[in-house]
Amino acid sequence: MNYWLMKTEPDTFSIDDLNNSPKKTAPWEGVRNYQARNYMRDEMKKGDLIFIYHSSCKEVGIAGLASVAKTSYPDPTQFQKESEYYDPKSTEDLPRWFMVDVKFEKKFDRIFSLQEMKEHPILKEMFVAKRSRLSVTPVSKKEYEIILKQL
DNA sequence: GCCAACGTTGGC
């Protein structure tokens, strides 16, 4: 099993929104970055655990845990002209963007902040701390366990 | 709202 971290802006879609979704599950639509897409399309397996990270907000950091409910399939919003995620260069025959379905697992009692990550000797090496612009990043088992222990 | 970092585009 693999571990991941996915970013979301809580004003748009928060860990609470995921919890309140039908069957506590939601499609992770709108990722338009190739590296992030590749992780979702090629490497995410059903049951993989995902840290849900809140960005561009008051309390930046990891807010909860989710899991992969459904492995990758084409993101339908790329074909919808009215969607902000519409991509005119993508076709149904050759979809460019893929996504997974994500299921709520738990909300943490507190936010594990980006600052805490940066101050930790091991966690400061995490993708999210260093490569701040990638919205889907792999997390090692060790990193996962360190974070859980501190919550 | 600023601005650094960095991913993408497109001309050559």
Add this chain to the structure above:
DNA sequence: GCCAACGTTGGC
């Protein structure tokens, strides 16, 4: 296929 210009992300 290089790289400058441009656009977006995201912490602060």
